[in-house]
Amino acid sequence: MPIELVTNSIHHLADSTRTVQAYLEFTKRTGEKPYSYAGEPPAGVPRTRGEYRGHAVQVEDARPIADRLSLDVEGVAVVQRASVVRGFWDEAQTLALGHPETAQLVKDITGASRVVVFDHTLRRHQEGAADRTPDALRQPAKRVHVDQTILSGPKRVREIMGEQADALLTRRAAIINVWRPIAYPARDWPLAVGDVRTIDPDDLIAADLIFPLRKGETYGVAFNPAQRWLYIRNLQLDEALLIKCWDSDPSVARFAPHTGFEDPTTPPGTPLRQSIEFRTIAFFD
Structure with a gap:
């Protein structure tokens, strides 16, 4: 199936060029690790x-x-490719069809020789609901973050790839999220992504994310007025955002901060956001 970088010639919008003022939640420096x-x-x-x-x-x-957006420059890319999955809430269908097509998508965009999809998360916005509460649906992320850090990126590769990891990590590897709206275009609580070129490394604040059987590390992000924030308004069902979460190559964009945000221009009655993100590791020759 052909793939296209998204241009402003598709999905025409009457007011496609706009900037919105929104409130993003940043991490404060306290001297203690969050x-x-x-x-x-x-x-x-x-x-x-x-x-x-x-x-x-x-x-x-x-x-x-x-x-013109690039995973290796701004840390984010937008692509047009419809999914063959007809029901992402069907776990079997998502695993059987969604994982392989996502791996191929990342290979096509990055030129990676191998891509492993190791996880996915479904989200359904519910007004007033908190994220990561027991027995509840995952909510849109409402705090600026990066999924991996300079330490947890290679650690995650080792956790996923086991005995193959050391050999794979002698070459370039990258963790890339593929984010799609499902059911409806992403007008409610869209995703904002920071242009990596404007993110000062000192603004990345390492935080522990503690699971029952393992401990990960993510970055929170301190506010800096020099930061540039981007979003794709009304992201369509046949579009996806690719977000760089870690890259072993220090010469390219490595950590792209992102968060869901409340767009003040979203019309009343807009269907609440449903989305899925696939987490992938791309390996390069």
């Missing part, structure tokens, strides 16, 4: 540690420049 438990914490231990603050930022509609 953490969050993805499951139940030990008795007497708070579920989270960290301080966060919302800042008003300008989020630029990148639809007019979408064909």
Whole structure:
């Protein structure tokens, strides 16, 4: 199936060029490492540690420049390719069809010789619901973050690839998320992505993400007025965002911060966002 970089010639919008002011939630520097438990914490231990603050930022509609966005420059790419999956909430169908097509998509865009899809997360927005609560659907992420860090990226490769990891890590590897709206275009709580060129490495704040059987590490992001924020307004069902979460190559974009955000221009009655993100590791020769 052919793939196209998204241009401003598809999915015409009457007002496709716009910037919205939105509030994004950033991590405050406190001198203590933030953490969050993805499951139940030990008795007497708070579920989270960290301080966060919302800042008003300008989020630029990148639809007019979408064909020029690059995973290795800005840290994000937009592509047009319809999925063959007809029901992403059907786990068997998503695994059997969604994982292989996502691996091929990442190979096509990056030129990687091998791509492994190791995880996916479904989200369905519910007003007032908190994320990562027991027995509840995952909610849109509402805090600026990067899924991996300079330490957790290669660690995650080792966890997934086992005995193959050391040999694979002698060459370039990258962790890339593929994010799709499902059921409806992503007008409610779209995704904002920071242009990596404007993110000061000192603004990345490592935080522990503690699961029942393992501990990961992510980056929170401190606010900096020099940061540039992008989104694709009204991302369609046959489109996907690719987001760089870690790259072993220090000469390219490595860590692209991102978050869901409340777009103040979203019309009342817009269907609440449903989305899926696939997490992939791309290996290069």
